[in-house]
Amino acid sequence: MVSNKLVAALTAYSAVAAAVPVASQTKGFSLVQEAIPKSSYRAPAAHLAKALTKFGAPVPAHVAAAAASTGSVTTNPSDGDEEYVTKVTVGDSTLNLDFDTGSADLWAFSADTPSSERSGHNYYKPSDSATKVSGASWDISYGDGSSASGSVYKDTVTVGGVTFDAQAVEAASSVSSEFTQDTSIDGLLGLAFSSINTVSPTPQKTFFDNVKSSLDKPLFVAILKHDTAGSYDFGFTDDSKYSGDIAYTDVDSSQGFWSFTADSYSIDGQDAGSSIDGIADTGTTLVLLDDDVVEAYYETIDSAQYDDSQGGYVFDCDADVPDFAITVGDYTATIPGDYINFASAGSSTCYGGIQSNSGIGFSIFGDVFLKSQYVVFDASGPQIGFAAQ
Numbered sequence: 183m184v185s186n187k188l189v190a191a192l193t194a195y196s197a198v199a200a201a202v203p204v205a206s207q208t209k210g211f212s213l214v215q216e217a218i219p220k221s222s223y224r225a226p227a228a229h230l231a232k233a234l235t236k237f238g239a240p241v242p243a244h245v246a247a248a249a250a251s252t253g254s255v256t257t258n259p260s261d262g263d264e265e266y267v268t269k270v271t272v273g274d275s276t277l278n279l280d281f282d283t284g285s286a287d288l289w290a291f292s293a294d295t296p297s298s299e300r301s302g303h304n305y306y307k308p309s310d311s312a313t314k315v316s317g318a319s320w321d322i323s324y325g326d327g328s329s330a331s332g333s334v335y336k337d338t339v340t341v342g343g344v345t346f347d348a349q350a351v352e353a354a355s356s357v358s359s360e361f362t363q364d365t366s367i368d369g370l371l372g373l374a375f376s377s378i379n380t381v382s383p384t385p386q387k388t389f390f391d392n393v394k395s396s397l398d399k400p401l402f403v404a405i406l407k408h409d410t411a412g413s414y415d416f417g418f419t420d421d422s423k424y425s426g427d428i429a430y431t432d433v434d435s436s437q438g439f440w441s442f443t444a445d446s447y448s449i450d451g452q453d454a455g456s457s458i459d460g461i462a463d464t465g466t467t468l469v470l471l472d473d474d475v476v477e478a479y480y481e482t483i484d485s486a487q488y489d490d491s492q493g494g495y496v497f498d499c500d501a502d503v504p505d506f507a508i509t510v511g512d513y514t515a516t517i518p519g520d521y522i523n524f525a526s527a528g529s530s531t532c533y534g535g536i537q538s539n540s541g542i543g544f545s546i547f548g549d550v551f552l553k554s555q556y557v558v559f560d561a562s563g564p565q566i567g568f569a570a571q
């Protein structure tokens with residue numbers, strides 16, 4: 183049943199985005215119009231769908247489809263929060279991809295991957311409407327030494343209900359042993375800036391770059407969790423998924439990363455008084471910091487030591503592991519000590535979730551940090567926002 187209020191609302195939504203002043207005794211009036219910035223533009227049907235929903239009327243499927251400019255997809259941690267696995271439809275295949283804000287290639291195991299290297303994996307099969315990108319190739323290496331390479335197709339990709347029908351899909355012809363052995367994932371979906379896409383001779387756009395102008399807002403949110411399902415949300419922020427306010431800070435995308443400056447950091451609540459430049463990287467498991475910060479952190483744990491055989495700092499599993507926090511503006515983003523007691527390293531020894539960045543010149547805020555926060559990756563700016571989950 184359509185109520186009078188609904189009619190009024192529909193009328194209001196159909197008006198141009200400017201108030202029409204009430205006619206007065208004067209001989210005329212002028213109308214000050216303000217262009218709607220493209221980034222805040224919403225599909226007209228979105229306003230209709232919102233009005234119908236607001237007044238309890240059903241939203242016809244064709245209106246809902248035209249209005250759909252947001253999406254949400256579940257992401258699940260692999261054992262021990264090693265990586266986060268998200269289902270994506272790529273061509274005719276449903277693949278488990280690792281969404282990676284630290285790289286910009288969407289690639290997958292494919293029919294071109296030698297069967298000996300792809301056992302235990304789902305793989306990409308180009309759809310009937312797929313086209314091969316003539317003369318294009320890709321070759322990528324990651325911080326953990328893993329790598330992959332191959333050829334390129336354009337195909338339809340759907341993430342959480344958001345579809346792009348000409349997405350560059352990088353089909354692997356070769357993958358390193360780390361990927362062959364990691365049967366939790368069938369490839370990666372890059373969410374860094376397209377400037378670091380590895381396709382040659384013509385770099386390709388990421389999925390987010392391709393869809394961002396059609397989203398209600400040009401942003402996506404990573405809601406990663408410890409040992410339970412989280413989500414990647416596209417085009418909207420959801421205040422039921424975080425507490426307090428979102429603290430935003432500028433992103434320097436000049437190196438292709440979501441790079442930001444944390445104003446300060448604290449160990450066990452003791453402010454160290456210096457800033458940290460780092461990247462938000464959902465594809466990296468741990469938090470990788472400058473050596474002086476790492477040493478200061480593990481000095482607070484009596485049993486902590488650097489173990490060459492483990493390639494990092496370890497400590498007694500029953501140790502009291504302190505929190506590590508960074509500040510962004512007046513917001514303090516805290517990694518609980520429990521998250522830094524990351525994994526067993528044999529007998530009663532455990533491996534730290536904070537390790538050295540090996541002197542690469544910037545820090546990497548990987549999943550150990552990100553899973554403690556609600557993180558908004560906003561292309562307008564660009565900027566990054568943090569809130570407590």
Ligand SMILES: CNCc1ccc(Oc2cccnc2)o1
Pocket residue numbers: 265280282284285324325326328360361364367370465466
């Ligand atoms: C676990 N190694 C295979 C693997 C899974 C995801 C990735 O990719 C990475 C690795 C490190 C940093 N960023 C992305 O490699």
